[in-house]
Amino acid sequence: MGQGYARHSRVQHRAGDFGLPLLQRAVDAVVLPEDGTPFRVADLGAAAGSNSLDPMRAVVDGIRGRTGEDTPVTVVHTDIPANDFNALLATIMDTPGSYAKLPEVFAQAEARSFYEPLFPAAELHLAWSAIAVHWLSRVPGPIPGHIYCSRATGSARRALKEQSRSDWETFLAHRARELRSGGQLVVLGGAAADDGSSGADGLMDTAEAVLADVVRQGLITPAEYARMTIPTWNRTREEFLAPLREGPLAQALRVEEYDLVVLPDLLLDRLRETGDVKGFAEQVTAFFQAAFQPSLFSVLDPGRAPAEADAVAEAFAVGMRSRVAADPEAVETHWHVVPLRLARV
Amino acid sequence: MGQGYARHSRVQHRAGDFGLPLLQRAVDAVVLPEDGTPFRVADLGAAAGSNSLDPMRAVVDGIRGRTGEDTPVTVVHTDIPANDFNALLATIMDTPGSYAKLPEVFAQAEARSFYEPLFPAAELHLAWSAIAVHWLSRVPGPIPGHIYCSRATGSARRALKEQSRSDWETFLAHRARELRSGGQLVVLGGAAADDGSSGADGLMDTAEAVLADVVRQGLITPAEYARMTIPTWNRTREEFLAPLREGPLAQALRVEEYDLVVLPDLLLDRLRETGDVKGFAEQVTAFFQAAFQPSLFSVLDPGRAPAEADAVAEAFAVGMRSRVAADPEAVETHWHVVPLRLARV
Missing domain, CATH: 1.10.1200.270 (Methyltransferase, alpha-helical capping domain)
Structure with a gap:
């Protein structure tokens, strides 16, 4: 997703605003690196990067506010290989006021899906993912008579829901491995209401x-036409929380806070x-x-x-x-x- | 430099072959990370990445041969912001047999000149730069009557040589800071004979x-036409070695081996x-x-x-x-x- 996505991603940007308070609390709570070693951040599903600048500056400023020093910070922006990385890196490196222009800040990009391993074990202090985890790793099958997940019924719906469950557990398992003890993970998840409605059904x-x-x-x-499907699933709060209630993921990742936010139609x-x-x-x-x-x-x-x-x-x-x-x-x-x-x- | 550069960079590729034995000795000599922590490599001036695949595989295989384990390896490929990072990442991630497909190997890209800081202090175990440091950070001025550095005379020649000296010292100073103690730096430098001739003067x-x-x-x-200049300088062995003979760079970086190789005209x-x-x-x-x-x-x-x-x-x-x-x-x-x-x- 290139310039077009950046220009028309105001909805995502607004969604990011809802996440900044959580991100600030994550920065306040995260266990800091020792001995002046770098603080490592992942921005997962960065697209063209335009919605990453404010959050990453908040992270750099927040960490340095806590340490009182120019603690080195390395940010790795990830997205799938089909992403426009030239656009992403231009946004990160060239935007006036970008966090990447601060001293002792290093910005990199990685071309791999967040449903795969992205980092060595215990590498990350903090991971952030804004309005990205509703994209599934694959479409299990077409949705008869529609392009959109919330209109799927019967076996097509069950297959999408199962893909979503599997993908989310995979995402969490990789991040549990990549975060170090005391690290924080903030996800702004494209979501559905408890009844499964997405809020975008009329548009779709x-x-x-x-x-x-x-x-x-x-x-x-x-x-x-029959093959056309938007490969997303908007999870309910319960679907987000289910794998974190018991089992190995619940042992590794503790839920600190969650909410359901309904955005205005600006x-x-x-x-x-x-x-x-x-x-x-x-x-x-x-x-x-x-x-x-x-x-x-x-x-x-x-x-x-x-x-x-x-x-x-x-x-x-x-x-x-x-x-x-x-x-x-x-x-x-x-x-x-x-x-x-x-x-x- | 995109696909065209990859297709027509056989000269660089052949030059890389000359460097693989040095790289192997660097891998044999480098101080390994402790406690299963990742081994960190920089590939400086990666262009489209086609000449990076063999060296980076040699590094991964060499390190794992020494540790006997799937030691995590992170490679960061860097180049200037004008580079085609979509081409670079596609080469690295999609080429059959790419080192980046090995388990516990992570590949990233950074869009910044190697005449600037690229990594936190003491981050790197190994840095590799193949046929890239002859590109200057800037052209001090046009070369009267020619496009090529080896044809410069008088003050234009002195200005190019001074820019080259300054750039090379800057490159070394950043790498000295970024490498950890016991780390290794291998540079294949586009060079000139001791008399200053480049071997490409007829072509130019x-x-x-x-x-x-x-x-x-x-x-x-x-x-x-008067503004047209190829912004390179081919250093002699003596120009490469001078800042490493005494002073702060010589204190930080020890010359293990050097040579002057003249490539055939294939x-x-x-x-x-x-x-x-x-x-x-x-x-x-x-x-x-x-x-x-x-x-x-x-x-x-x-x-x-x-x-x-x-x-x-x-x-x-x-x-x-x-x-x-x-x-x-x-x-x-x-x-x-x-x-x-x-x-x-």
Whole structure:
């Protein structure tokens, strides 16, 4: 996810704001390195890095406030290999005021999924992951009649939920190994309400309807459409906490705090103030495209010429803007976030 | 430097082969981490990473041969921010047989010049830099009448030599700080013979003549041409060793071995076997473009349209192929390399 993602990730940015108090408490509680050795931080699922700058500066400032010295801090930003690391490193290294410009601060990048080992055992003092763990390691199968997890039913739903459980336990197991004793893990998890609703179902239903239009226009084949799935699962609080209640993960990781936050729909609030339906439709479409289009379009037939894929994208954007403008209230979105702070025992 | 550099960096690759025995001796001599903690390696000036895979595998295998265990190894590949880190990370993570696929091996990237601090103090066990330290941190001034350092005379020559001295001392000072006691530093330095000749002077004279042709064609302005400089300096053995003879760097870094290697001209050897002048001209031009064109063309007027820059590149390639084909012997190139192995006291 490149510049587009950075420009249209205000929702994620706002979600990060909810996490900063937890991060501050993690920095206050974490066991510090000894003898002036470096403090090591992981930023897991960094995307283009634009939402990493404030949290990482808070970490550097917080640790140095506690030690009273220029304690060396090394931050490793990770994401999957398909991420745009040129964009990520440019953001981290070039943004005016970036934490990476502080003395004795070192910033690196790692191209590996957080469902794999990322660091040697007991390497990390602190790990942070903001609005990333709802991306699954794989899609167990298509969702009949829809692109979105919360609309899955029956066996498709069970398969997604099982994939989510397995992925989350894998994530926690790797982090339990990589954190040193007294380390802290802060996760802002893309989440669902206790009843499983995601708060984005209307948005996803609209996108689904637009894709059906694009099929009718003959730009996507029914077979391509059937494969389209956004590979996410929004966990409930209970799904986040279950593996931490008993068993080996509960022995290694202690739940310090958790919550369920429901975010406002900032775009719709602004529309209600301004009445600018066209601008609203443009912004909602741009956000959706930046966040989800790469996943959806990755299943287009491999023989497709770039111009064909561009035509599909253009038709999708036109349709999305049109449907959103026709019924803005239908795409009202209240993303749910579970902020979670864990301590490595 | 992206895919083009990787495809046309056979000269560098061959140079790396000369360094592997030194690297092996560094791995044999380095003080190992204690208590199963990770072994930390820096690969300084990694470019697209294609020449890093064999050396880094040699390091991992060598260390594990000594410890008899899956000692965790973390490798950080560094290069300047303008490097193509997507290409670098793809090479490191995706190449079949890459060292990064071994268990308990972690590969990261850092976007910062090796003339700046790259790591916390005493972080590294081993640092490796292959055919990279001849790139200067800045060009002190244009070289009147030429693009290449070995053709500089008078004050331009003195300024380049002084920049080289300052850069090399800066490089060594940062590495002395970053290496732990008992650590090792292996540098394959792009070098010059004791009389200052680089072994590439004929190649550079041909490129210079082609650029003059392109000016006459009106595609480059004389002012642009005057700014064109390849920002390198090939140090003699004595220039590499001077700061290590006395003073603070000599206190911190002990010279274990050094040499001066003159590389064969593999392309010309093949031409002599095959008589394929066209293929030779093509390969020499492609190598030159991949290695040096970005530096030369970075001083084109900023207002240039991309199509104009493309036309300049095309004219240069056409002219280079033509001149090289007309006189292959004139571009006979014998790169000089100083392999240098230092120990952190």
